[in-house]
Amino acid sequence: MDAETTGKPTRGGGAKLVYETLRKEILELHLPPGMPLDETNLSERFGMSRSPIREALVRLSADGLVQMLSNRSTLVTPIDLTELPRYVEALDFIQRTTTRLAARNRTEEDLEELTRLAEAYDATCLEGRPRLMSRANKDFHMAIAEAGRNRYLSESYEKLLDEGRRILHMHYAQQTTKQDKYPLGREHFDIIDAIRRQDERAADQLAHAHTRLFHDRLVEFMRVNYIENFDAEGDGPVPMKTSDLV
Numbered sequence: 136m137d138a139e140t141t142g143k144p145t146r147g148g149g150a151k152l153v154y155e156t157l158r159k160e161i162l163e164l165h166l167p168p169g170m171p172l173d174e175t176n177l178s179e180r181f182g183m184s185r186s187p188i189r190e191a192l193v194r195l196s197a198d199g200l201v202q203m204l205s206n207r208s209t210l211v212t213p214i215d216l217t218e219l220p221r222y223v224e225a226l227d228f229i230q231r232t233t234t235r236l237a238a239r240n241r242t243e244e245d246l247e248e249l250t251r252l253a254e255a256y257d258a259t260c261l262e263g264r265p266r267l268m269s270r271a272n273k274d275f276h277m278a279i280a281e282a283g284r285n286r287y288l289s290e291s292y293e294k295l296l297d298e299g300r301r302i303l304h305m306h307y308a309q310q311t312t313k314q315d316k317y318p319l320g321r322e323h324f325d326i327i328d329a330i331r332r333q334d335e336r337a338a339d340q341l342a343h344a345h346t347r348l349f350h351d352r353l354v355e356f357m358r359v360n361y362i363e364n365f366d367a368e369g370d371g372p373v374p375m376k377t378s379d380l381v
Contacts, residue, residue: 149187153177154194161200161211162300163266172201172209199298214301219353226299227346229292230276234326234342235335236283245282246331252278253323269300275323282330302353322348 157177160166177188192209195201203209237245256271273296280289322345329337 149181149183150190150194153181153183153188153191156181157191157195158198158200161195162297163269164301166211168211168213168301170211172211174209198294219302219350222295222299223346223350226295226349227343229288229295230346231339231342233276233280233283233285233288233292234330234338236285236288237279238330238333238335238338240284241282241330241333245278246327248278249275249282249327249330250324253327256323257321269303272303273297273300279326279330303349 157166157172166172172192174185174188174192178185181188192201192203196203196209200212201209202212252271252275256268256275259267259271273293276296277289277293280292283289322341326338326341326345329341
């Protein structure tokens with residue numbers, strides 16, 4: 136009998152299940168920044184021993200999503216706003232590079248997939264659901280990286296996009312309350328057009344402008360809001376002070 140028929144995870148699958156579940160909940164802010172993660176409580180929740188729980192937390196720590204402290208306690212990694220300029224700097228560099236490579240190496244199948252994902256992203260914007268919007272945005276940009284055919288850059292880019300999803304989620308949540316249907320504009324189709332034309336310079340410039348739009352809107356959002364009353368269902372912001380934003 137397999138895991139599907141028994142309802143139990145396969146050998147080694149317990150840690151994978153815990154890892155994937157907690158990772159999703161952290162990225163989508165169901166588990167907010169700074170929240171303690173108690174191994175005993177998690178063992179009870181998943182119906183597992185502490186060994187696979189610990190293994191999952193170690194993997195999440197390697198991803199930068201949790202912090203395992205010296206006193207053996209673990210918490211969801213806080214969002215450090217003072218690091219935002221360095222984050223945007225790294226994102227800009229790798230986003231421009233992957234988009235240039237996509238313009239150089241793309242196939243017709245890549246273009247079809249990019250168009251499909253851009254349309255899917257716009258559809259989530261019209262629904263006004265921040266959790267789905269941040270996920271759809273990541274899917275689109277990862278498709279660009281995959282079209283570039285460099286797995287080393289793709290892996291680094293994915294880590295950056297995941298780290299930024301929690302910040303992006305808060306931005307989306309606020310913008311949807313202001314009836315802004317497209318919080319980051321509709322630039323995805325312009326980027327696709329440059330990739331289609333294999334215009335690497337235009338692709339680079341558009342990727343850079345896209346990063347700056349993200350940065351500028353996020354800075355504006357953080358400077359004018361003291362965020363509270365986070366809704367765990369994904370349609371509200373997370374508590375955070377913004378006085379340290381640079």
